[in-house]
Amino acid sequence: MVPRIKKLPRSFYNRPTLKVAADLIGKYIVFESPAGTMSARIVEVEAYIGQGDPACHAARGKTKRNAVMFGKPGFTYVYFIYGMYYCLNFVTEREGFPAAVLLRAAEPVEGIDLMKKHSPRQKEHRLLAGPGKFCKTFGLTRTHNGLDLTGHTIYLEDRQGEPGNVVTTPRIGINHGAELKWRFLDADSSAVSK
DNA sequence: TGAATGATGCGCT
DNA sequence: GCGCATCATTCAT
Numbered sequence: 001m002v003p004r005i006k007k008l009p010r011s012f013y014n015r016p017t018l019k020v021a022a023d024l025i026g027k028y029i030v031f032e033s034p035a036g037t038m039s040a041r042i043v044e045v046e047a048y049i050g051q052g053d054p055a056c057h058a059a060r061g062k063t064k065r066n067a068v069m070f071g072k073p074g075f076t077y078v079y080f081i082y083g084m085y086y087c088l089n090f091v092t093e094r095e096g097f098p099a100a101v102l103l104r105a106a107e108p109v110e111g112i113d114l115m116k117k118h119s120p121r122q123k124e125h126r127l128l129a130g131p132g133k134f135c136k137t138f139g140l141t142r143t144h145n146g147l148d149l150t151g152h153t154i155y156l157e158d159r160q161g162e163p164g165n166v167v168t169t170p171r172i173g174i175n176h177g178a179e180l181k182w183r184f185l186d187a188d189s190s191a192v193s194k
Numbered sequence: 195t196g197a198a199t200g201a202t203g204c205g206c207t
Numbered sequence: 208g209c210g211c212a213t214c215a216t217t218c219a220t
Contacts, residue, residue, distance in 0.1 A: 046212070055212070065205065082213050083202025089212090102212055121215095132213045173212055193213095 008156040013073035013149070017092040017099040021047040021184050024090075024101060024156070026163030028109065031138050031154050038111030038138055040128055041161065044104040044185040044192045046171045048089070050097060054176035058098030068146045069098040076154060078135070078145040085132030086140055090149060090156075104131045104172070104183070107191040130193040164188050 008027065013020060030039045048056040057066040057079070068077045069091055077089040077100050089100035106128040108115055115127050119137040128134045135141070149155050164186035171183045172193065185192050 048212075057212080060206085063205075079212085080204065081211060083204080083211095085202095085213050087212060104212085130213070136214095171212070175211095 004160055006158045007150070008158060010072070010074040010150050012156075013090060013092050014094060015092065017047045017049045017101060018182065020090070020092045021045045021101045021182070022166065024103075025166050025184055025186050026161050028157040028159050028161075029103070029106060029154070030110075030157060031140070032152060033114070033139055035139070036111050036114045038114055039109045039157075040106035041109055042103065042106045042156075043164070043189040044106075044183070046102040046104060046184070047099070047182040048102060049099045049182070050093075053180075055171060055174040055178075056098065056100075062098070066098065069100050071095055071146075074149045076144055076147045076149060078140060078142060080142060081132070086135035086142065087131040088135055088138075088140055088144075102131060103134060105129045105185070105189075105191055105193045106134060107189060125190045129191050 024042050024045050027042050028039055051059055058069050062070050068075055072095045073092050075091045077091055078086055080086055088103045091100050093099045108127050115137045118139050119127055127137045147154055165188040167187045168181040169183045170178050170181055
């Protein structure tokens with residue numbers, strides 16, 4: 001008997017990053033925070049792939065900040081940006097190959113009251129509509145960097161849902177590698193970033 | 195409704 | 208110092 005809800009195993013992340021990114025649309029992210037459990041349906045991601053990708057943080061080699069991208073797949077990479085926001089990534093591909101998928105937007109599912117405590121001014125379908133907003137609303141910070149996605153704090157689930165109307169576009173907010181269509185989103189969702 | 199801007203910290207040159 | 212995988216607000220049309 002195959003369970004209807006299945007936690008994504010490390011083998012899911014240990015694949016070409018573009019495949020992982022495309023497959024993430026319609027999956028669910030679960031965060032078991034001390035204040036309660038939150039979950040959401042992923043509707044927008046971007047791929048950052050290796051030292052040949054000029055927009056990837058690892059493009060200029062390994063540093064203390066991006067070290068987790070060089071490690072095993074299936075871990076979180078959380079970084080601080082613009083003085084006030086965090087962004088959450090999922091590390092992909094084999095150990096030694098730095099790549100990750102940035103989580104840009106999701107639709108709130110469970111723990112919505114808790115999400116609203118973190119972001120009181122947002123309309124419900126906009127609570128997670130952007131990478132900075134996602135981390136603010138989930139309460140994620142640098143302390144959540146390098147966590148094992150096959151563990152029990154943050155993990156992804158396949159709930160056998162439809163991915164929706166998946167399209168690809170150039171990535172947002174970058175200056176180099178902007179011609180690559182490495183952003184994946186469900187165009188029918190009202191929770192994608194603007 | 196779209197463009198410009200300020201907030202703000204940190205990693206890298 | 209500069210630039211950054213952002214976002215909310217302000218200002219102009």
